[in-house]
Amino acid sequence: MRAQRLDTSTLTLEVTDVPVPSPGPGEVLIKVAFCGICHSDLSLLDGTFPAMGPQVITQGHEASGTIAELGPDVDGWSVGDRVVPAAGRPCGRCHSCLRADYGHCTALQLMAFAYDGAWAEYTVAQAPGLTRIPDNVSMEQAAILADAVSTPYGAVVHTGEVRVGESVGVWGAGGVGTHVVQLARLVGASPIVAVDLDETVRQRALDLGADLALDSRDPDLAAKILEITGGVGLDVAFDAVGLKVTFDQAMASLGNGGRLVGVGMSGEEWGLGASMWFNLSRKKVLGHLGYEPADIGTLARLVSTGRLDLSRSISGIVPLEDVAEGIRILHEREGSPVRILVQP
Structure with a gap:
C-alpha cells in the first residue's frame, strides 16, 4: 500500500510503498477514506513535539474508513462497516487501565506519534476504540470527529x-x-x-x-x-x-x-x-487534552440529526501523493483553512 512515512530523526517526509498491516487480536484493518491534517502533525514534522514510537512512522490521526478485515477475537463488527478509529489507545497497564477506566489512561499512546497513523491506504485500530458512523454522515466530516471536533467538545463539556x-x-x-x-x-x-x-x-x-x-x-x-x-x-x-x-x-x-x-x-x-x-x-x-471515546459517537449523532453543522469545516482535500501540499496550505494558513483532508 501507499503510505506517508516520516523519519523523525531527520524530519524528512516520503510517500512510499509499505506492506499492508495485519490486524492482531482485538484489532481491525481499516481502508482509509479520509484523514485530516492537524496542527499537532505539523508540530511532529518540525520537531516541536517529539515522536513517542518508532523512528519512521506514518502520520495522521483524524481518520474515517470502512473495515476491511477483522482480527481474531473481534465481535460486533463486520467487514464494510463505516467507522472512525479513536486517535489513541490505552496502555492497558497503568492504574486507571487496570481498573478498566480506559478513558483516564495515564500513559495513553497517541496515534501517529506512538504508532502508525492513517496517512495511508490502510490502518490498524483497536476494535474497542471504534465508532460506527451513520449512513447520512459524510466520510469527510466523520474523519474530523476524531480530534478537530471531539477535542473541542471535550474542552467545552468535560473540562470547561x-x-x-x-x-x-x-x-x-x-x-x-x-x-x-x-x-x-x-x-x-x-x-x-x-x-x-x-x-x-x-x-x-x-x-x-x-x-x-x-x-x-x-x-x-x-x-x-x-x-x-x-x-x-x-x-x-x-x-x-x-x-x-x-x-x-x-x-x-x-x-x-x-x-x-x-x-x-x-x-x-x-x-x-x-x-x-x-x-x-x-x-x-x-x-485539556483529547476526549472520551464515547464523545465521537455523541458528535456523530449530532451531525446526523442536523444539530451540528460541519459543512464549513472541510477547507480542502489533497491526494496522498500531495500530502506535502496540504501541509503547506495549513502551515501557511492559505485561505484560512479549518481542516485539510488527505484522501489516500
Whole structure:
C-alpha cells in the first residue's frame, strides 16, 4: 500500500510503498477514506513535539474508513462497516487501565506519534476504540470527529463544564477554535466572543455562532469584552493557540472565579502573576487534552440529526501523493483553512 512515512530523526517526509498491516487480536484493518491534517502533525514534522514510537512512522490521526478485515477475537463488527478509529489507545497497564477506566489512561499512546497513523491506504485500530458512523454522515466530516471536533467538545463539556447562559471567549478561531465556538453555542453559552488576528476567521466565527469577534491587537479588546459581559468579565475562556500572549489575554478577560481552559499547545511558558491576585480572583486554569471515546459517537449523532453543522469545516482535500501540499496550505494558513483532508 501507499503510505506517508516520516523519519523523525531527520524530519524528512516520503510517500512510499509499505506492506499492508495485519490486524492482531482485538484489532481491525481499516481502508482509509479520509484523514485530516492537524496542527499537532505539523508540530511532529518540525520537531516541536517529539515522536513517542518508532523512528519512521506514518502520520495522521483524524481518520474515517470502512473495515476491511477483522482480527481474531473481534465481535460486533463486520467487514464494510463505516467507522472512525479513536486517535489513541490505552496502555492497558497503568492504574486507571487496570481498573478498566480506559478513558483516564495515564500513559495513553497517541496515534501517529506512538504508532502508525492513517496517512495511508490502510490502518490498524483497536476494535474497542471504534465508532460506527451513520449512513447520512459524510466520510469527510466523520474523519474530523476524531480530534478537530471531539477535542473541542471535550474542552467545552468535560473540562470547561460550560453551563447554559455562561459567557465564553475563544482565543484562536481556527481548526479547533471554530468548533469551540459552535459547541459553546450548542450547549447554551451566551455571549460568545471570538478573538483572532485573521479577519476571515473572525467573520466565519460570527457566521457559526459567535456574538462578537475581535482582533487580538485591538487596543480596546478588554473594554469590549467587559461591555458585552455587563462589566463582569468572562465565565470561561478557551485558549486554542497556546502562546503566552493568548494565555495572558484570556486570563485577563476572566471575571472573578472564571475558568481558563488551555487547548492549544506550544513550547512557550505561561505565568500566573502574583499569587495574591490569582488567589483573590479565585480564577482557575485547566489543561485539556483529547476526549472520551464515547464523545465521537455523541458528535456523530449530532451531525446526523442536523444539530451540528460541519459543512464549513472541510477547507480542502489533497491526494496522498500531495500530502506535502496540504501541509503547506495549513502551515501557511492559505485561505484560512479549518481542516485539510488527505484522501489516500
